[in-house]
Amino acid sequence: MKVLVIGNGGREHALAWKLLQSKQVEQVVCVPGNGGTASMECCQNLPLAVDDFEGISQYASQNGISLVVVGPEVPLAKGITDYLQDKRLMVFGPVRAGAQIEASKAWAKALMQEAGIPTAQAAVFTEAAAAKSYVKTQGTPIVVKADGLAAGKGVIVAETIEQAQSAIDAIFQGQFGSAGKFVLIEEYLIGQEVSVLALTDGLTIRSLLPAQDHKRIGEGDTGENTGGMGAYAPAPIATPKLMARVQTEVLERAIATLRAKGIDYRGVLYAGLMITPDGNFKVLEFNCRFGDPETQVILPLLETPLEELLLACVQQRLGELPPIAWKEGTSATVVAASGGYPSEYEKGQVITGISEAETAGATVFHAGTKLNQQQEVVTDGGRVLNVTGIGENFEQAIAQAYAGIKHIQFEGIYYRRDIGHRVMSAEQGEQTPV
Template sequence: MRVLVVGGGGREHTLVWKLKQSPLVKKIYCAPGNGGIASDAECVAIQGDDVQALADFASRERIDLTIVGPEAPLVAGIRDVFESRGLRLFGPTAGAALLEGSKVFAKRRMQRYGIPTASCEVFDDPEAALRYVRRAGRCVVKADGLAAGKGVIVAGSPAEAEEAVRLIMVERAFGDAGKAVVVEELLEGEEVSVLAFTDGKSIKPLVASQDHKRAYDGDTGPNTGGMGAYSPPPVYTEELHERVCREILEPLIRGLAGDGIVYQGVIYAGLMITSKGPYVLEFNCRFGDPEAQVVIPRLKTDLVEVVEAVLDERLDGIRLEWDPRAAACVVLASGGYPGRYEKGKVIAGLNEVPPDVLVFHAGTGLAEGKLVTSGGRVLGVTGFGATVREAVDRAYAGVEKIRFDGMHFRRDIAHRALKSGG
């Protein structure tokens, strides 16, 4: 089987790493890939959002299966384009991907299907939004469209909420994603990410994880695309898992089907575990990043077999098997991320990382034969252990060996689990 992975970050490197283990796979391409992926797949100089060029490549190279990593191509309709040309692609259609592409669409569907989520108001007029947040107090302001994981601002006061509205709707810091905003009540609790495979009828949840969005230790600083993750989070009990399936995942897929939207692929539920139970913060239409770097390595089942079952609508016959060990991933970022940062810093020490620690490349490239930084999030270092503590220790053992100018990382990944004795 010839497989194409779309994207060029740590999530995509994790997918390539997993696909290489399948006896069904003979050749892997990645578009556009990165400096590390180039060691595991043939990188193709096509950007992930160039849907037509990707379809042309897949047709020309007789690609049997395409797996999409990032959200932008899915929201842009890559599944629809590939299907119209007789090409198999894993990921939802544009209509289904609106769950991530539009916060307004997602909130209205959750309300219609009775899925627990924060109460909210929607605004497409900045002045109306400003009047509302002046009275609302603490709240969460979300850009309606895609904003690379950075369009959500937690406002601790009316002044911060006003600043968020101006940033998103007036200054258009996230472009057209800020044409409208969703202003939500601020939920209190602990966040958990739950992903699930679905063929539009059956649902197979993956092991839960918890990521770290804030840039600095103690969950301070600006939101990023994710500074690390670990699995499993102790707060996510078997009882909670049953509730999430019964109250969130099943009603979502059933409700979408009832609306004529068949969702196939991975559904990502970002949850807040409150004193009243799980509430949905957001839905994403793809594997999380960096959640993928701790969840996919724990999956023992052949990923290709699962993907094929999803596309053939026979997921109910698949049994997912998991590595019982915990996993933890520490993201190494460029200095200044998620703000301005420099590229082209030489990366050293990868050959010194312990062999039982995985290093997934996110923002790396090759320059004059040397591996250099090319993005904000540069590497994801994943360790394993019988406990979360052991997994975290192994990940940081790998981090200690890696060096590049300006390297920044959080030193408290999985701090909630460690405080609870995980």
Template sequence: MNVLLIGGGGREHALAWALSASPLLTKLYAAPGNAGIAEVAECVTLDVADHAAVLRFIEDHDIWFVVVGPEAPLVAGLGDTLRQAGIKHFAPSKAAAQLEGSKGFTKDLCREAGIPTGAYGRFSDAASAKAYLATQPVPIVVKADGLAAGKGVVVATTREEAEAAIDACFEGAFGAAGAEVVIEEFLDGEEASFFALCDGTTALALATAQDHKRVGDGDTGPNTGGMGAYSPAPIMTPDMVARTMDEIVRPTVAAMAARGTPFKGVLFAGLMITADGPQLIEYNVRFGDPETQVLMLRLKSDLLAGMLATADGVLDAFDLRWRDDAALTVVLAANGYPGPPQKGTEIKGLDAARAVEGVEIFHAGTKRDGERILADGGRVLNVTALGATVAEAQARAYEAIAKIDWPGGFCRRDIGWRAVAREKESET
């Protein structure tokens, strides 16, 4: 079958890499794709915000299945357009995508369904937000309600910092995403990323992962879209996985179905593992980035078959197999990120890096200029490796990074530090 993949980041390169291995695939198209995706798919220029243009492309190229990678077209309702046109797809509806499109919506759903999450308030003006803030302890979390590319969250350690974050939202720092603000209780624990395929009724847990949001070593500096990840996450024991499914994921699927807006796609739960168990920080309605990169390296099953089972509503008769190996990915970002990144710098040494055992390189913000690969975004490359342990995967990833010649970029040097420390403790 011909498949169209929407998106052009590191997540989409990892998905394209996995989809390209499916025996069910005839041809893979990607819109817009990137320099790395072009190695496994035909990249096409297509305005995905123009749904009529997307439908014309689907008809002209005999597309049988559409996979939507990023959140923006999901929240904009591309899934609804595809469903109304009778095109099979892997994407939740616009109504279901509110789980990511509005943090306040998700918090309200949690309250109604008894899903464990931090206490919160939601506000449409600075004065009422600050009045609520005055009654709460710090640290505290201030979030723009809408989509802000992973940057609309401030973990404030002082009231002054929290008030500044509130002002930033209402003064337009995040555009329409900051028209409403959610103020949340600070949850103490260890974060984990949890994914489940959902077909509207059944939820199938995927492998676990842990992301690194802060830009600097030692989890310092501002939040980013993610500077690295590894899988599996040791904090997600079998008991914790079972509790997450029973206390968070399945109640969410049931609540969405009861509302008449069943969730079909991949549900990404950002968790805080506290002394009392898992609590939901927030939902995303698509695969995570950079977690997808490590999940795809560990996935043994046919990704396309799993997505089709999700679309067809038959996950109750489906399962996925995973490699026992660990996977780790390190994000190489352009200088300046998470602020305005330096674009256009040349990246050399990718072939030598890819030759390291167990390594795959997924492109995020790149473009090709003749024979040259240039940086074209904030997060630019994902150097990803498999290993028998997280420590081995980490060593391979950084060995590959050492072969990349790119003065215009940087990376964290401690990705996977929690898991590596646990492995060392278990050896003693």
């Protein structure tokens, strides 16, 4: 079968890489892809925009594409699944109505409240003055969120009233684009965040391994929020007992409520959780797609062929499959970013050392890269590479990732040196604060 993967990040490279491990997948086409997907055997890039629905549809129909897998949230929110389904193409990813669960934090919060899903207390505002007044009554720390899609950067944890008011102004003044029509003010929760990605056919929902992302740019989880600076899986804090509760109290309730609204949700439902010190949890947000960089640590541990799971979701027969099979061990990834990210950064820097990193045992997923006219791999984004290691334990997996990233060079390269610090402390027998 031939599979078309939409997107150009590390998540899409990982999806293409995993799909091509199956004997059933003869070719993967990435739209538009990146320098990594351009270099893989049996994989090609197609230079179309992710929202060129007509161009994607024509190519898929004329070239025998069996399945379209949508990586990013933006085309899902714009209705790419609806469009391609109308052209009788099989698409993995929710329809536009379902993608609201990420495209509007206010809509998602209302759905959680309706479904009885544990979530943080929040209020939605359309005017800055009312939002600022609410912040004064609630006090700080407090969380200020842009309502719509903001590439993982529309969440500000304000430590002071002044920071919260500045964040409100920034959102309403359009710093996060169309995500600035509404502001969500949410209570600040203490604990550790865990990403639970689940596959669903609209009736059955099955979680993948829980992962823990590192969203802050700085070591010690400091500085600005980013799209993610590294991750590991499976996250030990998400115990089997807790995951059983997440299944019934979050995932199944969400799918049932979506179905009651007449939304046939098939794809990934990604729940971002806060695990509190008392062992309970609340849902911070839902996403409608595979996480990035969580996908880059989950898929290397997946034993079940990926295309079998995706097709079962599209064809609404996930419940007929046996339980998802996983490899033993752990996985960790470190993001190599452009200097200046998540603010201004340069593109076009030549990257060296990728083959040496892979020889050292790491798997390198390209994120913000492309090939230049000389066929050199150059930087083309804020998050450039995901260097992933696998091991019997986290110490081995993290060591392999860092052994690999030491070989990577490009002007301005930046990466955190403490990915996995919480889980490493736990493995070494120390008390891990939450």
